[in-house]
Amino acid sequence: xxxxxxxxxxxxxxxxxxxxxxxxxxxxxxxxxxxxxxxxxxxxxxxxxxxxxxxxxxxxxxxxxxxxxxxxxxxxxxxxxxxxxxxxxxxxxxxxxxxxxxxxxxxxxxxxxxxxxxxxxxx
Amino acid sequence: xxxxxxxxxxxxxxxxxxxxxxxxxxxxxxxxxxxxxxxxxxxxxxxxxxxxxxxxxxxxxxxxxxxxxxxxxxxxxxxxxxxxxxxxxxxxxxxxxxxxxxxxxxxxxxxxxxxxxxx
Amino acid sequence: xxxxxxxxxxxxxxxxxxxxxxxxxxxxxxxxxxxxxxxxxxxxxxxxxxxxxxxxxxxxxxxxxxxxxxxxxxxxxxxxxxxxxxxxxxxxxxxxxx
Numbered sequence: 001x002x003x004x005x006x007x008x009x010x011x012x013x014x015x016x017x018x019x020x021x022x023x024x025x026x027x028x029x030x031x032x033x034x035x036x037x038x039x040x041x042x043x044x045x046x047x048x049x050x051x052x053x054x055x056x057x058x059x060x061x062x063x064x065x066x067x068x069x070x071x072x073x074x075x076x077x078x079x080x081x082x083x084x085x086x087x088x089x090x091x092x093x094x095x096x097x098x099x100x101x102x103x104x105x106x107x108x109x110x111x112x113x114x115x116x117x118x119x120x121x122x123x
Numbered sequence: 124x125x126x127x128x129x130x131x132x133x134x135x136x137x138x139x140x141x142x143x144x145x146x147x148x149x150x151x152x153x154x155x156x157x158x159x160x161x162x163x164x165x166x167x168x169x170x171x172x173x174x175x176x177x178x179x180x181x182x183x184x185x186x187x188x189x190x191x192x193x194x195x196x197x198x199x200x201x202x203x204x205x206x207x208x209x210x211x212x213x214x215x216x217x218x219x220x221x222x223x224x225x226x227x228x229x230x231x232x233x234x235x236x237x238x239x240x241x242x
Numbered sequence: 243x244x245x246x247x248x249x250x251x252x253x254x255x256x257x258x259x260x261x262x263x264x265x266x267x268x269x270x271x272x273x274x275x276x277x278x279x280x281x282x283x284x285x286x287x288x289x290x291x292x293x294x295x296x297x298x299x300x301x302x303x304x305x306x307x308x309x310x311x312x313x314x315x316x317x318x319x320x321x322x323x324x325x326x327x328x329x330x331x332x333x334x335x336x337x338x339x340x
Contacts, residue, residue: 007232012337014259022131022340025164028203032224038232046259084263107263115243115265119231120337121129121239123164124331131340138273142248145303149323236330238246239338 007118009033010041013048015123017067018058023051024066026123031069034076041117042073043110044102045084049091052083052098070100084110126150127230128160131241133168134183135176140169143240144186151194158234159197160187161227162219164241167205170198172216184216191218199226244333245296248273248340251285256339261288266295268333270326271318276305280313293317301326 011030017023033040044052051067058065073081081102088094088104095104105113114120128147132139147157162169174184191198198219200210205221215221231237245264248271251257257278260269269292271279278285279300289298302320305311314320321329330336 005232009228009231014256014340021164025204029163029224029227033228033231036225036228036232038228045263046255086262111263111265114263114337115267115335117335119237120243120335121231121237122338122340123131123241126330138248142272145323146326150327153324153327155327236336238330238336239340241338241340 006037006039008039008041008116010043010114010117010120012043012045012114012120012122013051014046016047016050017056018061018063022123023048026121027066027069029121029123030073030078031076034078040078041080041082041113042078043082043084043114045087045110049083049087049093052100052102053093054097054099067099073100082110082113124150124155124236125234126155126157127234127237128157129227129230129237129239129241130160130162130166130169131164131239133165134174136165137242139240139242140166140183141181143238144183144190146238146240147190147196157190157194157196159199159226159230161230162198162200163204163227165208166241167200167208167210170200170205170210170216170219171214173214174216188216188218201227243267244329244336245269246336246338247271247275247278248338250274250277251288252277252283257285258288260339261292261296264296267297268299268329269296270299270301270321270329272301272304272326276300276308276310279305279315279318280310281315282313286315289315290317299325299329
């Protein structure tokens with residue numbers, strides 16, 4: 001465990017937005033965790049990378065577009081956003097398609113980062 | 124060892140709540156402490172006292188209540204997720220309490236292990 | 243790290259994603275993921291290949307419930323719920339690949 005009672009929390013997002021509520025409710029946990037002064041990392045892999053796609057227009061499905069919240073994360077001192085390279089490529093996406101700045105990691109680097117965490121929450 | 128458990132799915136629909144319960148029971152049987160179970164997403168539906176399964180089926184809600192009574196397990200239902208789904212103090216089963224997401228973070232910081240059960 | 247998988251690899255990518263990304267460690271197959279540990283399933287080859295890097299466990303009560311208690315692939319270790327608890331302790335952290 002890290003020093004001073006601070007733990008490394010990682011949130012692994014592997015699900016697409018809107019089809020299910022997991023992405024939205026996961027974001028709510030992330031914001032609270034930051035308020036507890038923990039070391040927070042967010043990972044987007046598999047269909048979770050779709051959460052960060054630019055240009056989400058939800059009017060037609062009468063659902064709140066929560067994607068702007070990802071851009072507000074910086075204001076909560078959440079700056080460690082990681083996207084798995086292979087997941088992006090498998091979906092025909094590049095960093096330019098994403099609505100926030102992220103660090104793109106290859107699968108091995110991503111695995112190593114997961115391994116360093118104290119608490120991993122997957123939604 | 125001090126365990127925290129997260130349950131993200133409702134009862135009966137998904138095996139998550141059963142798996143979490145059996146894990147908690149096994150941990151307690153081995154002399155460990157289950158400090159808190161946090162119910163999130165549709166998991167908040169595990170706390171409805173209106174739940175009435177057929178008589179020959181397990182009663183998932185009562186099972187959690189009994190575990191809380193016998194082993195002082197803190198059963199916390201996320202307030203935001205609960206309000207979305209119509210779980211209130213009025214229909215909350217015994218042994219459960221409604222509180223904020225901070226309780227989940229606290230389980231992560233204070234427990235030796237946090238295990239998630241979901242879909 | 244203990245990786246907990248609860249979905250069949252024949253209908254969901256969780257196990258495959260775990261094998262792609264995770265640093266070698268322990269994997270526990272629970273709920274519908276137990277199908278991965280049965281002989282003759284289409285994912286068997288991939289699981290066997292992964293067994294060179296990961297130690298694979300299966301939650302026996304979930305396997306028994308599904309009528310496949312006698313079809314466990316050799317080399318996969320069977321545990322009960324108490325064994326599940328032990329695995330979360332012998333590993334420093336755990337991740338449920340939901």
